[in-house]
Amino acid sequence: MLGRAQLTAVAEARSRLLSHIGEIKPGVQRLPLEKCLDRVCASQVVSPEDLPPTDRSTMDGFAVIAADTFGASQSMPGYLDIRGEVVMGEVPAGKISRGTCFKIPTGGLLPAGADAVVMHEHTVPVDSEVVEIIKPVGSGANLIKQGDDIRKGAVAVERGQLLRPQELGLLAGLGISEVEVYAPLEIGVISTGDEIVDYREIVSPGKIRDINSIVLSSLVRRCGALVHDYGIVSDDENTFFSIVEEAVTENNLVLFSGGSSVGMRDLGEQAIERIGNPGILVHGVSLKPGKPVIIGLCDGTPVFGLPGHPVSAMVCFDFFVRPAIEILSGITPVSTINQPSVQARLKRNINSAAGRLDVVRVQLELEGDVLQARPILGKSGAISTLSQAHGYFLIDEDSQGVSSDDTVDVYLYP
């Protein structure tokens, strides 16, 4: 058993891990823009041009010289001669001089000479050649000027930014059709234990079906990484060491799970210590569930020994593995933004030990107007509780518990 004194606080464990892997960078690929969704930009992209390349109208109306509209009002309109019409997608022919205007659609190129657009609603048609202006505009009104959106040479996307639909849109707008992105991580997943069998097989009495492989592989896939599933590995020392070593060689990160027993725990620690440097970074954290997690680094490859209980393994994934995957993926963390949450009223008291971070899974339900959080208090290791939770709240190290009717911040499982 792990004594309280040997446990590392969650924040300390995480910062120890992340500080060791901050400098590791994945490979780089050059991909067509349409293949880049949810990939991470590997080199800064600067705008190759002004956008828009010329002044454009942001309204349907009339392109004018602003000074020609000064003093115009409903009772005292100004009159302008219509000298032409801007056609979408074409360069306007001709030039505006004092006392004249062009009809212009939203997005139309501003004709030479004009410096503003009067909205359609602030005009009254007279005939095909003359329009009444009933409201003045200042120079630059209802326009987006050359380079207003983004200037040539300005940074469009930074290295380390996730390429969301928005960033792909910006890059498409700039005519950038290929981007350097980081290669997806390759992550090895190993289940251990002589009692564990593949879930597709017949189980004989005493055996347990492997749950962690599919849960951890799925969590990894959702991070955009590739999974190498090493299946179920015997906890025989030679077999186990050689598979972990193989996985460390073949992947950017390795997860093994199973074996909360002391023997298996020791075996996991020995494997990490032997296979590479610096070896063990953290063994045991003040976290419930998730206490027996082992975190190591073998010559640049983080290796995680996760608890055998799927619930504990998933909590450790959320707190340690996902942040490591994000850093290794090349994402520049946006540390200033809290995790989004919903507020809910707790349905019962929950006690916690001081000095320990508790992760309490909850079901949410609306009672009247108030969202209620019902803690899920399944027996240790119950799998069905895994899928009953909408999310979880935290009882932090300074607290010895929370009371019924307290408001808690619930983080939803995606």
Added chain:
Amino acid sequence: MLGRAQLTAVAEARSRLLSHIGEIKPGVQRLPLEKCLDRVCASQVVSPEDLPPTDRSTMDGFAVIAADTFGASQSMPGYLDIRGEVVMGEVPAGKISRGTCFKIPTGGLLPAGADAVVMHEHTVPVDSEVVEIIKPVGSGANLIKQGDDIRKGAVAVERGQLLRPQELGLLAGLGISEVEVYAPLEIGVISTGDEIVDYREIVSPGKIRDINSIVLSSLVRRCGALVHDYGIVSDDENTFFSIVEEAVTENNLVLFSGGSSVGMRDLGEQAIERIGNPGILVHGVSLKPGKPVIIGLCDGTPVFGLPGHPVSAMVCFDFFVRPAIEILSGITPVSTINQPSVQARLKRNINSAAGRLDVVRVQLELEGDVLQARPILGKSGAISTLSQAHGYFLIDEDSQGVSSDDTVDVYLYP
């Protein structure tokens, strides 16, 4: 222009849309469990067995008859004969009778006769044949009993549930290796406008690169749906109508975008009215940005005419298209859960018109301990603002604005 009076409130527009498509169900596929991540369960799965199938220990310790431990204490320990050891993955040989016990690991099968487990920490070894018990346990202590996790015949996963890593874990634990899931939706994406060109082409003056195709396709892919990209379609009536009709025939949902001009708007409405029934459901909503959205239904296929500005198109996607995709994907909506948010302090006043829902994009930054939200007030149609926003907050219909230093709920863009 759309007058204020013709506009539909956002909530009304959404409920009109969703009520029309609630009965449409996608096709069903039977897939191996490992292919089911983030798919939607199409038929209820009940547990084929009790889990665990027999009583198991949840601790390392000794399997006992609870009554044998009553009254045991540090000063007055009980003594039990060790009659055997439970080996992980094996059925224990032998039976426990009064005064005897078995050594048992976490997860080990409870031997016949035992009804509780004493934790290792509450025992003191005497020799290989006898152990001292220093704390009593009640019947059932430190056990998970047969069926405690999930009972044979109980619902494991409901129809309409998203299959997250958690649900896959539960199903693997039950030995279920194939699941019926809904087929992914097929969604047609059309960009319109004679001024729009493919972003991979050279743009001649006056033309604009197509941004919406890649933004909308990416948003659709993130919903797990398949995209059919119809490219850029001329706003010539015959061409446009025939492509929209083709897309309606070939897809579960169709998006066209572009043309905030009155002419293009009319064309979009006519297309939806002509191609199928009931036709237009909503034209114009009290939403900024996003006002000119058109929502229709053509013989069971929702068709959306989205504004040409990428920012407006994306807001309409968030408010109308994504909820429609979720319903059509077969997901049972969890309507009781609010969208998660972070709280931030607003950096400036923002005015809004009463009766209109305003979506205000913001950048977040930490100043001291306080998260600040800086509204992004780009010119209408500026693409760079798309990628600057961390998220948005809402100014609802009852409000005429928010003030600097107000606390707002910010919804983050994923």
